[in-house]
Amino acid sequence: MSTEPRLVQGNEACAEGAIYAGMRFYAGYPITPSTEIAEILARRLPQVGGKFLQMEDEIASMAAIIGGSLTGAKVMTATSGPGFSLKQENIGYACMAEIPCVIANVQRLGPSTGVATAPAQGDVMQARWGTHGDHPIIALTPSSVKEAFELTVRAFNLAEQFRVPVILLMDEVVGHMREKVTLPQPGDLPVVDRVKPTCSRENYYPYKADSDKTPPMACFGEGYRYHVTGLFHDESGFATEKPEIIDWQLKRLHEKINQHLDEIITYSSEETADADLVVIAYGGTARAVSRAVKLARQEGHKVGVFRPQTIWPFPEAAIGELAASGKKLLVAEMNYGQLLLEVQRVAAGRCEVHSCLQSNGELTLPDVILTKIREVYEHAPGN
């Protein structure tokens, strides 16, 4: 990989990041605005001994990567809104059966077919709750090309470490944007591989672990001869309907994530220390917010930016601190208020929570956000 900076597209950074992370099995179905990821990997994967498979639909793509993961491969699929809806069935399977995999969702405007090439961030709640039943989920949101690469690598690391599906929640802005970047060299970023069992077949329990731990995962074809199912199962992997075992396993699925939030959650804060207003934004919107905040600072407003890179689990502690400190919060996102709900929940009335929402297929412009920032100041008590 070149050490020279070059112009790279967000989707390309995602594809290259996946290869960097060791992904060698991709299955997908073409859909705008994620298609470049498939096209690039169709060319690149065979060059590095990897497997590229175009499946008959999104459901099958998700199924195929789970099958691939069970043989030991690092696996991925990429899609956009309507395809993300279809993948939910087997994302649930991956949650339940604890199969590492990465799902890139380059969000577009919905609902339904919506506008195929228009940016939106309407899949935030679907990323969290799209598949049925209680389950934890990890979702990461890059807001630059460089970050698309880095968070893709991180998505694989988290998937492998915790045996979970990880969603890379991109958006059309970040996916199609081109920026001048120098892609990382081997060794620059950590690459994590799943833990495999070292015990004998007789002593292997694929779902046995302490309450906050991830069990080692055996590969198919290596003699462990174990059972994998989407039914609730005991630590040996076989179906059970016993409430006490279901309770234990479901709690473990949650705790293996919840007990490791510090390792999972990352975010960036800019100029929040002295701020009396903090704008919370992610993905493409965060770029416009950065500009708006700069302009607001020039006008003398003490505004900062909080940008979650991990959107799920929600960075509750960090947002809670902002709320507790009495700063006003302004959530900017390209939807009708999805992360806003989480911010309001965490703020719990401790501070003002404002919003700047747009869902018309256009990127929210810095001016729109700046206007909102001014409004918050104008309506502040004492003004």
Add this chain to the structure above:
Amino acid sequence: MLPEIEQYFRLEKLPHMWCPGCGNGIILHSLVKAIDKLCLDQDRTTIVSGIGCAARASGYLDFDTLHTTHGRALAFATGVKFAKPELNVFVLTGDGDCTAIGGNHFIHAARRNINLTTIVFNNNIYGMTGGQYSPMTPNSCRATTSPYGNLERPFNLTDLAIAAGATFVARTTTYHAKQLTDLIIEGYKNKGFSLIEVITHCPTSFGRQNKMGTPADMLKWQRDHGISAMRYENLTPEERADKFIVGVLHKTEAPEYTTEYQKLLEKLG
């Protein structure tokens, strides 16, 4: 159980959950006999199944076993086989699982000619959910969702497989258990997508709703209606009306998907 096949079962998971008189156990027996005769490495063999009565078979078998989501067994199996072509992969699926919710995956696995040995347990009905009609329920037959008789027409599954590109297609019944073992062996040996449709008796749902008698009566029905191609040839069109051929229906050669991909890797490597 015969001692030579015990090693292929997770004995502690038995008895199975199927109804008394169900034909699924016969298919399972024929499958492990075939695996035994083929001398397959138990550690290098994966069984993939979908959802439904038939799909529960995977849990009883001592291999790497993957009990997937409804209709998706072939898509999961495609992932396993494509990622690790050296594994022997068998897919166990029912008529509803394979031909309704999984219909798209079925035709595409056949089209790709990926080396999977697929056994469809065709009991003409959704058994696990209590007897609703499937795409394989014959016209006019009763099911809980066709209380006045099925108005739809069933698939001809073997014709569908042939049209979609499967390179080995066979059909038999649970009555013809020995033939089933031979067909599974032949299907496994085919380097490509193999379909073996097995007509199995479901006395609890299909048989009861359609007054087909005891499990033994249903087996006799299979014996009397499933006949060899040679016998079928000699029948008049009227006599053929309620008969079907058992045995190999289609066999051809075509490039197998994982082999073609391997060639690409070698070319680029």
